[in-house]
Amino acid sequence: MSDENSPEDDFQEMLRRMLGGDATGEGGIDPEQLKGLGIDPAQMRQMMFAFQQAMSSQSGDGISWDAARTGALHVANQDARSIGTGQRTDLARAFQLADLWLGEATVIAPIGAGPEVLTRGDWVEKTLPVWQELAEPVAESMADALTGALRSQAPEDMRDTIEAASRMLHQVGGTLFATQLGQVVGKLSKEAVSGGDVGIPVMPAGTAAILPQNFADLGAGLGIPDDQLALYFAARELAHARLFKHAKWLRLHVMSQVTDYARGIHVDTEVLEDLADRFDPTNTEELQEALQTGALIPQKTEAQELALGRLENMLALIEGWVDVVASDATSRVPSLDRIAEATRRRRAVGGPAQDALGALVGLELRPRRLREAAAMWRAVGDAVGTAARDALWDYPDLVPSGDDIDDPAALIARLEAAERGDDAPRDEMDDALAQLLADAEDDGTAGQEGDKDSDDEGPEGPRAV
Structure with missing residues (x-):
């Protein structure tokens, strides 16, 4: 047997030396030297360890998401504070009262369970599978x-080595992305106040959750009494959980729209090739910056813009309904107007972590049309009542469209006609469909007349009548 190493072994050893050295920590990059760049040495050690794991993995060609979990928990558990018994009790009471008040604001049934009280690390563990699903494409x-x-930038004499190590390179590239995702999710865990706070359904359907540490930090910055703030956020979270438990199709619908959009994203190979041309494995700062700023993700295609519009409409419909129902349920809260406005602004502006997620995955989770959607739900409820309004969530084909958000009058007219038992008012779509059917019928009639004429023709020409 030959003692010579294979090209893959040689390349793997080279990367090991550059990215972390051996098990004793000798060689490679010294993480302590990175303090001057603003990089956490502990975080860098974890990333290099994840790289080594990826290089030593022999199972499959898929991406290992261990680096995302490790990095997210590292960020989430920084400055972590324990949840006191008194805080748990106060929040539990707020959720109980908010649940009672919601019974007056919506006909959608309660979830039948209390809220989950989560640390930031708990939130990471429970939501990471969703972020992985979103980011994997x-x-x-x-x-x-x-x-x-x-492969394309390597010298000719290195092509065979690169080709032999292509699986390992794929894993290393995926690990770099997973590490960046972990940082973003860890930062999100410091911004999210509740399970439904980030827009998309990151918690299981029908689950209400609250992060007391983040709630306390939020309250400190608003100058609003904690008990009033807790009632409003409890009402929002429970309304969100009720909606997703009632509309069993909704979670899959939203996540399908998100993943369909994400699958259409491709890395800008020109930018990446430019980076690869001057890539220094001992200094990944430029590649990390490209990931963080979204420079690798090209401009959206027309199809993606349409998909994004549909997704934004759906997120706005969800958040707008929650906004109206929570406001109605907490109408007794003295500071309601201030709390509701602060919450809307917070959702519209987002936080640094949402900006980072948008750069990394190319998707912003802010409902741009939140105010318009909330105004539509308010107008519908005032016109036909909460039962008819909430029934629009029963089936996907009943949910209002983007046109309904722009002008709720036609939707209200249809609902009012249905209540009276009348035919729904005709709109442009009905007229267009009727014209299409009429044209098809005319074409069929013309064809039949042509067949009749040919039948009247005998072997010697048309028969006399």
């Missing part, structure tokens, strides 16, 4: 592009 695209770029 982009991660695969980035890993494939990185492998291709390095």
Whole structure:
């Protein structure tokens, strides 16, 4: 047997030396030297360890998401504070009262369970599978592009080595993306106040959750009594949980729209090839910056813009309904107007972590049309009542469209006609469909007349009548 190493072994050893050295920590990058760059040495050690794991993995070609989990928990558990018994009790009471008040604001049934009280680390553990599902198409695209770029930029005498190590390079590229995702999710865990706070359904359907540490930090910055703030946020979270438990189709519908959009994202190979041309494995700062700023994700295609519009409409409909129901349920709260306005602004502006997620995955989770959607739900409820309003969530084809958000009058007219038992008022779509059917019928009649004429023709021409 030959003692010579294979090209893959040689390349793997080279990367090990550059990215972390051996098990004793000798060689490679010294994480302590990175303090001057503003990089946490402990975080860098974890990332290099994840790289080594990816390189030593022999199972499959998929991306290992251990780096995302490790990095997210590292960020989430920084400055973590324990949840006191008194805080748990106060929040439990707020949720109980808010649940009673919601019974007056919506006909959608309670979830039948109390809220989950989560630490930031708990939130990471419970929501990471959703973030992974969202990011995986982009991660695969980035890993494939990185492998291709390095292959094309490698010198001729290194091509065989790169080709032999392509699986390992794919894993390393995916690990780099997963590490970046972990940082974003960890930062999100410091911004999220409740389970439904980030827009998309990151918690299981029908689950209400609260992060007391983040809630306390939020209250400190608003100058509003904690008990009033707790009632409003409890009402919002319970309304969100009620909606997703009632409309069993909704979670899959939203996540399908998100993943369909994400699958359309591809890495800008020109930018990546430019980076690969001057890539220094001992200094990944430029590649990390490209990931953080979204420079690798090209402009959205027309199809993506349409998909994003549909997704934004749905998120706005969800958040707008929650906004109206929570405001109605907490109408007794003295500071309601201030709390509701602060919450809307917070959702519209987002936080640094949401900005980072948008740059990394190319998707912003802010409901841009929140105010318009809330105004539509308010107008519908005032016109036909809460039962008819909430029944619009029963089936996907009943949910209002973007046109309904723009002008609720036609939707209200249809609902009022249905209550009276009348035919729904005709709109442009009905007229267009009727014209299409009429044209088809005319074409069929013309064809039948042509057949009749040909039947009247005998072997010697048309028969006399």
